[in-house]
Amino acid sequence: xxxxxKPVPTAPExxxxxxxxxxxxxxxxxxxxxxxxxxxxGYPKTTVEGIAARAGVGKQTIYRWWSSxxxxxxxxxxxxxxxxxxxxGQGASYAIPDTGDIAADLKTVLRATVDELYDPKFEAPxxxxxxxxxxxxxxxxxxxxxxxxxxxxxxxxxxxxxxxAGQVRAEIDPRIALELFVSPLAQRWLQHTGPVSHAYTDxxxxxxxxxxxxx
Amino acid sequence: xxxxxKPVPTAPExxxxxxxxxxxxxxxxxxxxxxxxxxxxGYPKTTVEGIAARAGVGKQTIYRWWSSxxxxxxxxxxxxxxxxxxxxGQGASYAIPDTGDIAADLKTVLRATVDELYDPKFEAPxxxxxxxxxxxxxxxxxxxxxxxxxxxxxxxxxxxxxxxAGQVRAEIDPRIALELFVSPLAQRWLQHTGPVSHAYTDxxxxxxxxxxxxx
Numbered sequence: 001x002x003x004x005x006k007p008v009p010t011a012p013e014x015x016x017x018x019x020x021x022x023x024x025x026x027x028x029x030x031x032x033x034x035x036x037x038x039x040x041x042g043y044p045k046t047t048v049e050g051i052a053a054r055a056g057v058g059k060q061t062i063y064r065w066w067s068s069x070x071x072x073x074x075x076x077x078x079x080x081x082x083x084x085x086x087x088x089g090q091g092a093s094y095a096i097p098d099t100g101d102i103a104a105d106l107k108t109v110l111r112a113t114v115d116e117l118y119d120p121k122f123e124a125p126x127x128x129x130x131x132x133x134x135x136x137x138x139x140x141x142x143x144x145x146x147x148x149x150x151x152x153x154x155x156x157x158x159x160x161x162x163x164x165a166g167q168v169r170a171e172i173d174p175r176i177a178l179e180l181f182v183s184p185l186a187q188r189w190l191q192h193t194g195p196v197s198h199a200y201t202d203x204x205x206x207x208x209x210x211x212x213x214x215x
Numbered sequence: 216x217x218x219x220x221k222p223v224p225t226a227p228e229x230x231x232x233x234x235x236x237x238x239x240x241x242x243x244x245x246x247x248x249x250x251x252x253x254x255x256x257g258y259p260k261t262t263v264e265g266i267a268a269r270a271g272v273g274k275q276t277i278y279r280w281w282s283s284x285x286x287x288x289x290x291x292x293x294x295x296x297x298x299x300x301x302x303x304g305q306g307a308s309y310a311i312p313d314t315g316d317i318a319a320d321l322k323t324v325l326r327a328t329v330d331e332l333y334d335p336k337f338e339a340p341x342x343x344x345x346x347x348x349x350x351x352x353x354x355x356x357x358x359x360x361x362x363x364x365x366x367x368x369x370x371x372x373x374x375x376x377x378x379x380a381g382q383v384r385a386e387i388d389p390r391i392a393l394e395l396f397v398s399p400l401a402q403r404w405l406q407h408t409g410p411v412s413h414a415y416t417d418x419x420x421x422x423x424x425x426x427x428x429x430x
Contacts, residue, residue, distance in 0.1 A: 140406060176415070
């Protein structure tokens with residue numbers, strides 16, 4: 001879930017020499033080109049040469065900073081998450097709020113995730129990468145380890161806080177528990193198995209917290 | 216989930232004329248060839264010609280029965296589900312048992328699903344098709360509509376019976392409820408986001424039925 005992605009470290013906000021500004025402009029152009037290409041032609045046909053050409057930089061500029069197209073894309077996605085977080089006024093990183101109400105907080109973050117999943121800037125490259133991750137197991141595992149799992153750990157942290165507050169049972173494994181609401185959303189989005197809305201993710205949170213059986 | 220796949224109609228068990236037996240042998244060879252090819256070279260590179268060559272039949276034999284490779288694969292998967300059901304002594308179709316204990320019945324069917332998902336005969340073609348379904352939205356929707364959704368409806372039926380028996384709250388939407396245990400398994404299997412075991416699916420059922428919050 002992109003809305004909870006951990007940020008890559010960013011430079012502090014201060015005046016920077018021209019060379020650094022130029023570097024940052026190049027990085028931004030490379031990220032944009034990589035995301036656009038993978039969304040348009042898919043991961044297998046995206047190349048470092050193609051990214052460089054579209055970004056208007058030399059191939060050697062890309063290889064100075066990254067070792068492979070997979071590395072470029074990984075950072076481009078991390079950067080996309082940062083941008084989205086900034087747009088929502090959360091600074092450079094998403095966080096799961098802790099208002100003391102676990103149901104309300106999970107609903108908030110899942111609603112934001114829905115909005116991002118269906119953002120055109122995000123959707124095409126994400127699908128292309130997810131598809132490739134299914135057939136290229138090594139790529140899939142790298143993206144899960146570096147991108148998905150760190151974001152899921154934010155849910156683990158929030159559920160642990162809810163356990164400490166007595167809102168989630170102490171014997172629950174938070175890493176499994178989060179899947180009761182995250183995985184249904186992921187499957188509907190990935191496989192088009194059903195409509196997605198804020199009402200839907202709200203329902204998932206209610207069912208997961210209170211259970212299907214009568215109380 | 217393949218273990219709950221609905222069967223395609225099959226001929227009754229009775230002596231058959233030679234022509235029919237030959238047709239059935241050809242169908243079996245075509246199914247096997249289609250599944251093997253899509254697992255080995257992926258969906259885009261699987262062709263009707265390739266399936267015919269591998270099955271040892273003429274292309275026209277395939278086009279007599281099916282209009283496209285997607286149709287061949289759809290039936291091949293349905294047939295695979297039937298075979299797996301027969302191997303488990305369930306006749307030609309899987310069913311979700313109704314022993315009167317919803318927790319036990321869901322655990323039984325999910326354990327069988329885990330076994331099938333990691334069956335080598337099933338895993339490679341399923342992954343190849345799932346990956347293609349992510350990028351080819353029309354194919355993805357067709358497979359969801361004809362293969363996945365009918366199997367999910369068996370969970371809907373079982374959850375409705377549980378509602379009638381007072382084991383699931385009446386106000387629950389069964390189509391959403393089933394995702395609390397089906398989607399986590401699907402995501403771990405598809406995206407390698409975590410280990411899968413019978414203990415894991417048992418835990419999903421317990422969390423979904425009883426909820427994360429204290430009772």
